Amino acid sequence: MNMIETNTTARTLGVNFNNEGTASIVLWAPKASSVSLLIAAKQRTIALEKKEYGYWSVETEEVKPGDEYVFVLDEGKEFPDPASLSQPDGVHGSSRAVDLKSFTWTDGDWQNIDLESYLIYEVHTGTFTGEGTFAAMESKLDYLVDLGITAIEIMPVAQFSGNRNWGYDGVLPFCVQNSYGGAEALQHLVDKCHQKGLAVILDVVFNHIGPEGNNLDNFGYYFTDKYHTPWGNAINFDDAWCDGVRKFFRENALMWFRDFHIDALRMDAVHAIKDFSPVHILKEIKQEVDQLMRETGRVHYLIVELDLNDIRFINPFDQGGYGMDAQWIDEFHHALRVSSGQSKTGYYSDFDGVASLAKSYEDAYVYDGTFSGHRKKMFGIKSSGNAGRQFVVFSQNHDHVGNRMLGERSSQLVSVSMLKLMAGAVLVSPYLPLLFMGEEYAESNPFQYFVSHTDPELAEAVRKGRKKEFSAFHLEGEAPDPMAGETFDHSKLQWDLPGIEPHRTMLGFYKTLIAIRKKYPALYQLDRENVSVGYDQSKQTILL
Amino acid sequence: MNMIETNTTARTLGVNFNNEGTASIVLWAPKASSVSLLIAAKQRTIALEKKEYGYWSVETEEVKPGDEYVFVLDEGKEFPDPASLSQPDGVHGSSRAVDLKSFTWTDGDWQNIDLESYLIYEVHTGTFTGEGTFAAMESKLDYLVDLGITAIEIMPVAQFSGNRNWGYDGVLPFCVQNSYGGAEALQHLVDKCHQKGLAVILDVVFNHIGPEGNNLDNFGYYFTDKYHTPWGNAINFDDAWCDGVRKFFRENALMWFRDFHIDALRMDAVHAIKDFSPVHILKEIKQEVDQLMRETGRVHYLIVELDLNDIRFINPFDQGGYGMDAQWIDEFHHALRVSSGQSKTGYYSDFDGVASLAKSYEDAYVYDGTFSGHRKKMFGIKSSGNAGRQFVVFSQNHDHVGNRMLGERSSQLVSVSMLKLMAGAVLVSPYLPLLFMGEEYAESNPFQYFVSHTDPELAEAVRKGRKKEFSAFHLEGEAPDPMAGETFDHSKLQWDLPGIEPHRTMLGFYKTLIAIRKKYPALYQLDRENVSVGYDQSKQTILL
Structure with missing residues (x-):
């Protein structure tokens, strides 16, 4: 195996321990003229040897789990490990060596549930509980099981600056946020979820790196000015030196599945991943996850957030697709929100109430080759060959709540009956429903930026x-x-609410709806072909 | 039909005449607040009406073929027509209305030849003859037929600034360079070629607009800063307002086939066409050319210059491809040149003489998923499922000659025996051979920039x-x-040379080689599967 290939059986980047306790250290640093690893507490410096394709490596007995270290480039510049697994003092501090294999798993009997049965609950770790930790989240799992959801989706956990962040400012993609409890606490949470029959989706960001603590450019060519994204220069997936970057993210995807037993990834805004390579990075990730699944016998899904209405992402390889299992469709949300009274400003301006919603029930994409006034171009393509389980829908999520100036949830914007209608609209759809934490009991706190x-x-x-x-x-x-x-x-959930009115009634309503969805084949079999939709614009009604 | 759709049966953009002589005038100018057409000589101003999607149009009896006109935007800014067919005074002058249908064709019996039988001869109109015109080119057609080639490929003819240019600085893609003879002279040349059994390939540039006389940005959003290309901001194929741009180039492709009877397009550097739309612009062009072919019964090919080693461009639609018929492979050229003694500098540094050449004979792409030191990344993908007729090869072309400081052709660089070996290497390949004008008699003049x-x-x-x-x-x-x-x-061909030695012998050699290729099925049937290749690096030999 050369340095650019990925090893599905174990992480190779960063500091990793074999079964005898020897550390294997690998760093991709094509810009460096020398590389060493420094353990300040032990006053030890370990030189890495230069390998092919800009990699540096060494095998050593001198690094042990728990050691804090930095990489030293060119005999003077000290940075945390780009593949760090732990940052006890935050993004600017040292990395800490972790042996991911030391966790004792108890989920040997766990089998991922069918994608079609995913009923997703999106959580932000920091605000889901008062403590804002994975450990605290565990105490709510019985509540979620009781609610009837089958999968939790955890917003990004990669280490970000400070202790408060939505997670999309992560700068160390392999490192689990220290204030959430770090890697072992996440492993523990996933293990616990599996014991309770819950699948776990992890939100990961492969399209940009956050603004504070981003040292990647000192090591290698992680960015390219060929393409512009909302976050500046794009991550380099197809320019010179891209292989080191591609491997970095492939290994990252594999790590969550293999070492954290994550059941599915939700990859953020993949439309901002610009890659004209013959094999798109998403397809390459899928190929390697397929390989991993063959080796382990476990099943994992790849779900993407996608703003393109482009089935190339979710089509199988033999149709030229990237093989993603499913994608989010924001357009269902936009249509539903406009139907529920949202004024048609900004990205809502393209949507025409129940007509758009009916279109989304029928065709998933509202724009499927038609002219979008907001985008000022023909947009999308038909998705008639794609299964219902390939689309995730919601009436609110972190983005559409948090993107509002005051971060109001739907419960602050519409009536109780409208909330119930919106819940119903999502839960009778022939797609995968996603709830945003707290919506099930009409949480009154906002979710702010x-x-x-x-x-x-x-x-x-x-x-x-x-x-x-x-x-x-x-x-x-x-x-x-x-x-x-x-x-x-102010954005935290208030856990006294579900027990009191009117929240308790709303919670009961959600439970009932979810139970109905699970009971009737017409609802849980996501058979798009057999859904027929009628609507009446004047009466603002829709009939499935 | 809405304004964004293309009409395969007739050009809609610019000034066009129906059979009754009425002019239909259509301009895409979403940036304009008013548009009129001014015929200065007649002191006539004709206002256009605003239509959907940024289009303006009018039907009028007041414009006749031969009238010179400009468009006036916002009641003051005068520009030639972006879809001008004629610029009698160059890129900065007025446009002249032309009725493309007025040419009397005599090629009704012509049928395009099988792509597999294409034996291509690349010509630059300005330097092919002393006069540098299409009319003068006609006098050489018998010579080309006698040589044995089956298709001429004309370097770009779109109107550029001045009278001397390779053609890649064209700024009015629908207008045939006035100094070459303009639209009618090109129609006449194609008609003549067809009478003589020659197919005609036209080189077109859809990836950038030249630097002088480019007024497109005054009319609409032809460019986007989302992507960078070697020529600056990319042409806008997928950003807001892209539909007007996409239609502009689709209509352009259709025009050459329908109104000029061109047999194949060679689309320049399509790797610089950046398009993440669900339907790539090349696929969209192919779909419309397919439609045109169904309507007319004629056959047309789409050939691309491509620096990506990516079969997505040449694969059929049902495999997720863009459906291009063939592509150039520069890598065959680079391998051949290094085999013939070219020093391994710049883009030649990746090639290893006969080993690379053998690889190209066998696999078309030399880099097919392997690491390129020059590009500093893994490059390419295997093309084993693609037919030999999908690849165009050459031992020299305008680029690799003209990119040299002094523009020396191979005849100035290597021995006569090596020239013969290189000719043989191309003409025994299981791909489509392309000769660069004059190479067949070892022209001694350079081809300079x-x-x-x-x-x-x-x-x-x-x-x-x-x-x-x-x-x-x-x-x-x-x-x-x-x-x-x-x-x-100094870059013009010297037509006395083919008659004198040593040029006459070389010409005879090429004729014989071409005749042999046409005679033996093992050579003219481009059966890649049955080509076996051996080579000996030490002896610098290769055996097919």
């Missing part, structure tokens, strides 16, 4: 940017300060 | 750029001035 950057300039820039974004809405109040601790605290 | 921009600043920038590009080669002499008329004159 929050960060905790430690770089004062960046913090100020984010603050200003957010204010500017919503300057047109100044009559509706002021945008909350994303850096303020109270913005985060 | 020449332009004739009329903008002094641009001219100076090109001059300086060329000098800088070759500054490392100053010991080998000075780069010729691309603006100088003598650089152009």
